[in-house]
Amino acid sequence: MGGGNGAKSQQKRERNAKEAGKEPKSQLKSNAAAQSIQCDICKQTFQSTAKLPLLQQHVDARHSGKDFSTVFPKFVAA
Template sequence: MGNGAKAQMKRERNAKAGGKEAKSQLKVNAAAKNIVCKTCFQTFLTTASEKLLEQHADSKHGKTVKECFPDFAPK
C-alpha cells in the first residue's frame, strides 16, 4: 500500500469520526476591544500598548493619550 492510499484511508476515517465545527476568533476579538477613543470612537484590543494609543492620539487628533483615552491605565 502506497502513501497515497494510506492518506486517503486516513481522510476517510477522519471524515467518519465527524466534522469539527469551524472555530473563529472574530467574536472573541470583538469582545476584547474595550479601549475606546473618546474623540473618534475607534476601538482597540485590551492588550494595546500605551505607545500605540499615543501614536493614534497624536497622528489622528493631535491630542495626548489622556485627552483621547481618559479611562486608560497603563499596565
C-alpha cells in the same frame, strides 16, 4: 516495500468525515470582546493589550493638538 497512497488517502477521508460534523472554531467573538479600549473622539477601538506607545501614535496621527488624557481618559497603564 511500503504501502501505496491509497491507505493514506482512505485515512484522510475518514478523518475529514469525523471533522465534518464539528463546528468551525472562530476567534471573531473573542477578538471583538477584547476590544476594550476606545478613543473618545473617533470611537476607534483597541485591544485591551494595547500599550501606551500604540495609543500615543493614534493620538499623534489622528488627533494632533489633543492631549492623551482627553482622547483616552479611561486608560490606565499597567
